[in-house]
Amino acid sequence: MKKVTCRCDAVVEIDVPDIIDLDADPSGLARLADGDSPSAVCPRCGALVRAELPLRVKSATRGLDAVVLSDMERLSAYRGKADPSGSGEILLGYQELFERARILRDGFDPKAVEALKYVLQGKAEESEPEADVSVFYNGLKDGSLEFHILGLKSGQAGVVKLPRTSYDRIASDIGSAVSKEPYKTIFSGRYKSIKKLGFLSSASDAG
């Protein structure tokens, strides 16, 4: 049991394993994909309180070995300075953990999905250069891959569906694409995400 303080200041006990092993729990991946993580309901105010990060999540059968850090470590992860123990990949925040669970649940290669997100983010930034856009994989809908585009200012719904063939095309190329930019940078280090690209390019512009 780990003790977590709720927003209302009550102390809540949450049952959290040291390592969440998705291979040991047949429904574990599906629950994470639905946003259901170790948590408890606060006995005083009724709020859902999630376990504090970091958490370690593993699934040897699906090639997953991740440390989920809190969003407060985002900038150090972008700089390659976040170095939690172990050798696992870094995810930042529950949102990225849930997204990864949806990608694995649907049987996709996380790198190929990240490459699709790179293309979608580029298009969104082209139409709204001022917006701070982020793209998340939301799941398979009617055979298409559905993505949510957050941060658009135009009031667009921000939902994009790509056919399975777009995924297959990028997935068949991803093995050779990772040796070239931008994918080389995206997939280097322990935090493999398109989110660090904007930060790294503005940091190098600043010298």
Ligand SMILES: [Zn+2]
């Ligand atoms: Zn509470």
